[in-house]
Amino acid sequence: MLRSSRLILAHFWLAFGTFALALPLGAWQMLVRSPLHPWISDPEHYYRSVTAHGTVMGYVFPTLVAMGFGYAITEAALKRPLIGLKWAWAGWLLVAVGTITALIPVSMGAASVLYTFYLPMVGNPFYYIGVVLVVVGSWIWVALMAVNVYAWKRANRGAPVPLAMYVNVAGSLLWGWTAVGAAIELLFQILPASLGLTNTVDAGLGRVFFSWTLHAIVYFWLIPAYIAYYMIVPRAIGGRLFSDSMARLSFALFLVVAMPIGIHHLFGDPQVGAGFKFVHSIFTALVTLPTFLTVFTISASVEIAARLRGGRGTLGWLKALPWDNPMMLAVAMSFFMLGFGGAGGLINMTYQLDQSIHNTQWVTGHFHLIFAGAIVIMYFALAYDLWPHLTGRAFTDLRLIRAQLWTWSIGMITLTFPWHWVGILGMPRRMAFYDYTDPANAPLALSVVASTIGGAILVVSAALFLIVLIRGHLAAPAEPAEYRFSIAVHPPQVVPVALNGYGLWVGLMLLLTAINYGFPIANLMGRHDTSVPVVHIGAGK
Amino acid sequence: MSTDPSRTRWLTTAIAVTLGLVLLSALTGFVGLPFAERGSPFRSVWDAICSSAGLVRNRLVTDVVGPSGYTTSAVVLSADMLQKAGAESIGRGGTLAQQCTMCHGNRGLSDATIPNLAGQYVAVIYKQLQDYGRGARTSAIMSPRVASLSDQDMRDLAAYYAYLPRLPPYHPVAAGPAPLIVQHGAPMRNIPPCATCHGEVDHKVGTPWLEGESAVYLGSQLQAFASGTRHNDISEQMRNVARGMTSAEIEGAASYYASQYPPER
Numbered sequence: 001m002l003r004s005s006r007l008i009l010a011h012f013w014l015a016f017g018t019f020a021l022a023l024p025l026g027a028w029q030m031l032v033r034s035p036l037h038p039w040i041s042d043p044e045h046y047y048r049s050v051t052a053h054g055t056v057m058g059y060v061f062p063t064l065v066a067m068g069f070g071y072a073i074t075e076a077a078l079k080r081p082l083i084g085l086k087w088a089w090a091g092w093l094l095v096a097v098g099t100i101t102a103l104i105p106v107s108m109g110a111a112s113v114l115y116t117f118y119l120p121m122v123g124n125p126f127y128y129i130g131v132v133l134v135v136v137g138s139w140i141w142v143a144l145m146a147v148n149v150y151a152w153k154r155a156n157r158g159a160p161v162p163l164a165m166y167v168n169v170a171g172s173l174l175w176g177w178t179a180v181g182a183a184i185e186l187l188f189q190i191l192p193a194s195l196g197l198t199n200t201v202d203a204g205l206g207r208v209f210f211s212w213t214l215h216a217i218v219y220f221w222l223i224p225a226y227i228a229y230y231m232i233v234p235r236a237i238g239g240r241l242f243s244d245s246m247a248r249l250s251f252a253l254f255l256v257v258a259m260p261i262g263i264h265h266l267f268g269d270p271q272v273g274a275g276f277k278f279v280h281s282i283f284t285a286l287v288t289l290p291t292f293l294t295v296f297t298i299s300a301s302v303e304i305a306a307r308l309r310g311g312r313g314t315l316g317w318l319k320a321l322p323w324d325n326p327m328m329l330a331v332a333m334s335f336f337m338l339g340f341g342g343a344g345g346l347i348n349m350t351y352q353l354d355q356s357i358h359n360t361q362w363v364t365g366h367f368h369l370i371f372a373g374a375i376v377i378m379y380f381a382l383a384y385d386l387w388p389h390l391t392g393r394a395f396t397d398l399r400l401i402r403a404q405l406w407t408w409s410i411g412m413i414t415l416t417f418p419w420h421w422v423g424i425l426g427m428p429r430r431m432a433f434y435d436y437t438d439p440a441n442a443p444l445a446l447s448v449v450a451s452t453i454g455g456a457i458l459v460v461s462a463a464l465f466l467i468v469l470i471r472g473h474l475a476a477p478a479e480p481a482e483y484r485f486s487i488a489v490h491p492p493q494v495v496p497v498a499l500n501g502y503g504l505w506v507g508l509m510l511l512l513t514a515i516n517y518g519f520p521i522a523n524l525m526g527r528h529d530t531s532v533p534v535v536h537i538g539a540g541k
Numbered sequence: 542m543s544t545d546p547s548r549t550r551w552l553t554t555a556i557a558v559t560l561g562l563v564l565l566s567a568l569t570g571f572v573g574l575p576f577a578e579r580g581s582p583f584r585s586v587w588d589a590i591c592s593s594a595g596l597v598r599n600r601l602v603t604d605v606v607g608p609s610g611y612t613t614s615a616v617v618l619s620a621d622m623l624q625k626a627g628a629e630s631i632g633r634g635g636t637l638a639q640q641c642t643m644c645h646g647n648r649g650l651s652d653a654t655i656p657n658l659a660g661q662y663v664a665v666i667y668k669q670l671q672d673y674g675r676g677a678r679t680s681a682i683m684s685p686r687v688a689s690l691s692d693q694d695m696r697d698l699a700a701y702y703a704y705l706p707r708l709p710p711y712h713p714v715a716a717g718p719a720p721l722i723v724q725h726g727a728p729m730r731n732i733p734p735c736a737t738c739h740g741e742v743d744h745k746v747g748t749p750w751l752e753g754e755s756a757v758y759l760g761s762q763l764q765a766f767a768s769g770t771r772h773n774d775i776s777e778q779m780r781n782v783a784r785g786m787t788s789a790e791i792e793g794a795a796s797y798y799a800s801q802y803p804p805e806r
Contacts, residue, residue: 039725042742199619256559273595278570282562433725440729498551508559515563523595533619 002075002483004082005390010092011068012383012390015061016466018099022056023462025049027455030415034452035436035445043432047112050430052103054115057372059134060099062221065379066175067091067141069224070168072386073231074145076483077164078152084144091144094137102130110538114430116214117182117190119206123537125194128186135179142176145169153501160495163244164231164485170251171223173502174216177509178259181212193534200531204271205524211262212517219258219287221371225378226251229298229331232385234486236327239305244488246297248499250290255505257286260512263520264349268358271530272520277351279516284349291342295335302331304489326401330381333409337373341366344420359430362423369416372458377408380465389483393475400468407461415454418447614677614773616668618747623663626700634701637694640686649705654757660707660803665749666699669773677773707803710753715800720793722786730785735794740804747775756792756799763791 002008029049032040040046075082082088104126105111111123149161149169161169185206192198234241241247263280266272303317311317322328344366347353357363384401388394395401422444427434436445498504524530575581575589583589638645641658645651649659658666672678673687674695690698719736721727726734736742740750751759765771766783774780783791 041724043737044742271595273593274574275567275571275590275593276595278574278593279563279566282566282570286562431728433728435725435728438727438729496551497545497548498555504552504555508555511556512559512563519594527597536620 001392008068011064015064018056019061022053025053030452030455034448046432063138073164073168074148077162091137091140098130098133119203122193142172145172160492167251175220178216181209185209202531211265215262216259225375228378228382231485233331234301237305241486241488242297242300244492250293252505253290256508260516334374341370360423361427365416365419373412387472388480394478404464411457418450422447612676616671630697630700631704634697654755658702659705663699663703670695672773722790732785751798752801752803756795759795
């Protein structure tokens with residue numbers, strides 16, 4: 001069992017508990033704006049729900065999974081106790097307090113601004129203070145990851161940092177830097193307005209700061225799933241990791257190009273010049289590189305497992321794979337959704353193609369397919385993989401786990417594929433009501449009903465997930481073997497200094513941030529005619 | 542450690558590749574693409590670079606796009622403006638309002654198709670007076686009367702009418718659900734529900750409450766917004782809404798509001 005299992009379990013349960021509260025809200029939102037339900041008459045209730053769903057699913061749930069998984073990796077990969085256990089608990093407490101602080105005003109309807117803030121709308125200050133606390137709590141984790149890897153390197157001079165820890169720290173550093181954009185927006189723009197200290201705000205500048213966070217946050221969500229691809233999948237299905245260096249390079253590239261590309265979210269915004277939009281578009285295209293490297297490496301690793309199990313032929317080896325192994329199922333489904341979601345992403349980042357789907361339901365469908373589909377299914381898988389090492393009890397019923405993974409994939413595909421389609425038909429996003437009796441809207445009705453059914457399947461699947469975890473706590477005690485990660489086909493004896501540290505990659509990240517964001521931010525900050533009056537949400541009439 | 546040759550190679554390669562990509566994409570985005578289009582408006586490479594960077598410079602085209610042929614509203618509204626009117630201001634307003642009673646009624650309630658003003662939001666009355674004064678809103682009756690009012694007169698009048706109690710109007714009160722246009726709007730025609738600004742769902746500063754107003758008055762104002770003869774709405778909000786409304790929706794919304802009791806304070 002892992003020594004800090006209580007800490008890790010606390011993170012996972014807070015993550016999955018809030019996830020279980022926020023998920024039905026999403027299904028409800030899909031229902032009330034579908035033709036199956038009459039209009040709820042008060043759009044504010046809808047936006048309140050969207051804000052709660054987004055805040056939990058975007059900020060709280062993935063952050064806690066990354067933190068808990070990061071602590072598990074630190075202990076299991078470095079094979080020594082976590083340094084800073086008390087600080088880790090303090091970080092957890094901050095996230096927990098922040099979550100409650102943020103969700104109280106949201107549930108009272110005092111901050112229905114959606115989780116992406118949308119200046120010049122401004123809600124109750126406690127909402128933003130809560131989000132800041134969540135971010136600060138996660139920064140403690142970022143610092144602890146760096147401290148732990150630094151201490152290990154000092155004690156093991158010249159030795160390659162264990163791969164799992166190397167990639168984990170890369171993810172934490174990415175988050176540390178990318179959260180800065182939203183933090184600047186919150187501390188210097190939104191909170192002063194929310195507290196009544198200012199009554200105008202530069203909404204365009206706020207959106208630029210938020211885009212700094214908004215795209216790379218997706219990669220931060222993705223990193224635990226990618227770590228699971230590299231560090232758990234090959235081991236769990238009885239194979240070996242194809243290449244250690246390829247893994248290191250993929251995460252190093254994420255560190256460099258995941259962040260300075262966020263302006264592709266602002267293609268429709270007039271406050272950023274077209275030249276910068278183009279540069280961000282090109283760098284967004286580059287971020288496909290580490291994903292292609294990953295898909296190649298993991299497919300090769302899976303093939304190695306299949307051939308070790310006696311698989312033959314060009315594609316015949318696929319039959320030899322352990323398809324009843326939950327990890328095998330999860331990675332296959334995750335890749336399926338990643339393929340479609342990634343292709344959709346390429347459309348979003350292409351300036352001209354984006355014009356046809358910008359601000360439509362396509363975008364919402366896209367980020368659900370990538371995050372809630374490809375990524376979250378790997379969160380489930382890594383929780384299943386870690387659970388026996390946290391509880392000291394083994395899962396006995398793999399059928400339930402398989403059913404959970406299947407229902408999640410089927411539900412997510414039923415939800416998101418029609419969701420993309422209605423976006424192509426022109427259905428706008430961020431609206432609470434659609435009149436399907438209008439001939440212009442009637443063609444959307446069937447697809448939205450399909451999505452609603454998908455949402456309902458996901459609620460069932462999430463319930464199964466919680467049942468599996470709870471039963472994991474109640475099973476008979478069984479001391480698990482030591483928790484270990486995948487081993488590369490050629491375990492590294494030495495790795496290039498660049499792939500054993502972060503200096504070069506963090507340096508490039510900062511350099512690209514300065515080049516790609518410096519001028520647009522300075523340009524807007526230097527102008528005095530770009531502010532607009534604040535719109536208070538939920539204020540007295 | 543610094544003697545490791547592979548370290549230097551990684552460093553220089555990574556930086557060179559990154560900067561090379563930056564340069565290539567910047568050249569394409571800032572210089573190549575602006576001139577790729579036929580009839581490019583840029584006079585020089587520097588022009589194209591500045592425009593692509595998002596710098597606001599003197600316009601190449603000198604025509605300013607904007608409304609022509611009429612004056613627009615110049616009133617800036619905020620949620621807390623004019624909220625603390627003193628007794629003196631209300632009293633002065635009451636005296637000034639003696640000139641208005643012929644049409645707007647002794648206590649701000651009209652028995653004809655003239656707007657009721659009793660208990661209307663202070664910012665609303667002030668804005669309309671300002672707009673009449675500036676010529677952003679015109680009326681054969683109102684314009685000459687407002688012309689002689691000072692800014693303080695307008696503030697006092699607004700304070701007085703806002704202070705008056707909201708009384709039930711002279712129109713028959715009918716029960717029944719609100720029409721779709723009031724409650725839901727028409728999202729696909731980009732029409733938000735009336736109730737999101739005029740009360741019930743939410744209220745926006747500068748927007749009047751409409752309950753108990755004459756249906757004839759409300760209908761004619763919507764028609765005036767739709768045709769553009771009334772144009773003192775901020776950012777064309779009401780003109781855009783009214784243009785998309787059908788005659789039946791205009792009639793339905795007008796008679797619904799006319800038949801309602803005033804909202805409580």
